[in-house]
Amino acid sequence: MATTVDKIKEIEAEMAKTQKNKATSFHLGQLKAKLAKLKRELLMPTGGGGGGGAGFDVARTGIASVGFIGFPSVGKSTLMSRLTGTHSEAAAYEFTTLTTVPGVVRYNGSKIQMLDLPGIIEGAKDGKGRGRQVIAVARSCQLIFIVLDVNKPLTDKRVIEAELEGFGIRLNKEPPNIVFKKKDKGGISITNTVPLTHLDHDEVRAVMSEYRISSADIAFRCDATVDDLIDVLEAPQRRYIPAIYVLNKIDAISIEELNILSRIPNAVPISSERGWNIDELLTEMWKKLNLVRVYTKPKGRAPDFEEPVVLRSNRCTVEDFCNAIHKSLVEDFRTAMVWGTSVKHQPQFVGLNHVLEDEDVISILKN
Incomplete structure (x- = not known):
């Protein structure tokens, strides 16, 4: 019997080979809706408890929580120690941190909790490693530090973003401006105040059909995609969280390389080992937390x-x-x-x- 992960891979494969045009828009809309529902099942397995597991549930303190996400050995634990003075096990080998390590930094007169999470691996969203527990904690944070090694930042950045996206976390985004109201009767009514260039009414009706919604008012106040529409329908499972890309180990690269990497949006280059640029990181943290x-x-x-x-x-x-x-x-x-x-x-x-x-x-x- 096919598992949820197998079903997800089958749908993703079918979407990849289906060319998008007017004739296929309804079919693609249904596939995307099915995919979203299957991913929800993966995140919230039937009969499973909602807890993060041993070592992952921590008492929350302070005005806000900041979670550290990154691959093993990128310097999260060293950064944690630098910011908070909390000892988070650090070593030159992978998977040193095995549980959530909490700490507190006092900044601008307020206490802000820092959560050093175990390193995630590619495929975390599909249940590999401790990915589900790690990102479950990240979902509850008000800000995420995505810690990247400056020697390979862009590749790791894309993988981590895909993993978080698969868990319903939307980084540095606002909820789509779509007003959805379910009705008892009257069919599907679709209005838009701006031109829709990314989806058509067939895709909207396909998504509604997959969610077994036969009557609703849907008002698009932005140039939305079918993914935006699905996010509105899956609203309880979506988290819109600001993120800072912490480019660590800048002491290992040249000024020219640093100038290029500094152009990455929402990025702050640092050296946690040497304590370089930590003040700018804290300043950006404060801004992002509003x-x-x-x-x-x-x-x-x-x-x-x-x-x-x-x-x-x-x-x-x-x-x-x-x-x-x-x-x-x-x-x-x-x-x-x-x-x-x-x-x-x-x-x-x-x-x-x-x-x-x-x-x-x-x-x-x-x-």
């Missing part, structure tokens, strides 16, 4: 610049800040005084909906 520091100013006292309230959000409002302190603050809230880049006047009185920016100072006035 963290906002807000300093408190008690009435009649100077602001506390030692212990900021750190919030994780693209739009941190005064209400978010109040809830982070205590929910009763919202109930007793009268107004707030804010100093910083989010206001025109210093200070300025604002309400609960005011959006705060990094390093604002706030004083809450209660009823």
Whole structure:
């Protein structure tokens, strides 16, 4: 009896030999939908527990978690030790780290958890090695460091991206702007506010057919692909996570080679062994995590610049800040005084909906 992995390989082979045109679009749409469903089965096997396994479940601390992903012996453990002071076993042979090793780095007044994960191998998404457990932990992180050896970065980068993609992780991407609403009747209604150059209505209906959806409203607000549509339907299994490509061991290459590699988007070149460029890596980490520091100013006292309230959000409002302190603050809230880049006047009185920016100072006035 064919396994799930065998079925996946059969569909991928059939897709590879099927030329895309108007006559085959419906068939290809069905194949892609079947492939997505089979990969979901692989990620969540029937009757299997959801835990990461011994050594993979770790207590979460800090405002955010950063997972280290990479092939064996690329320097993840050395980088972990350099950033956090946590001893993560490192040696000049492969598979030194066998479990998740947690550590904490304190940066800009906030605690950020670092998770050194065992090296993955090609085929991890198909169950090889400890790939499923490793990437299950990565899926729960707010940022991924993809650690690459500068001597072979592009090949390894492509393989790791394919492995993560196979686990439903979308790196440095936003969810597709597609509005999907299932209905009880009325058939499939498709609208688009921009021209669709990557898929046609036949492919959309093929995907809906494979998911046994006979009535729905689908509004495309971006030039989507059939994969984007499937991602919307598989939304609970998709994770959109920012990533930084950490190009390690730059002490082993020339300046000319480094200049070329530095053009890779979202990349930071470092030497974990020598401690080169670690500050830039931490700066980029902070930006990717979208963290906002807000300093408190008690009435009649100077602001506390030692212990900021750190919030994780693209739009941190005064209400978010109040809830982070205590929910009763919202109930007793009268107004707030804010100093910083989010206001025109210093200070300025604002309400609960005011959006705060990094390093604002706030004083809450209660009823």
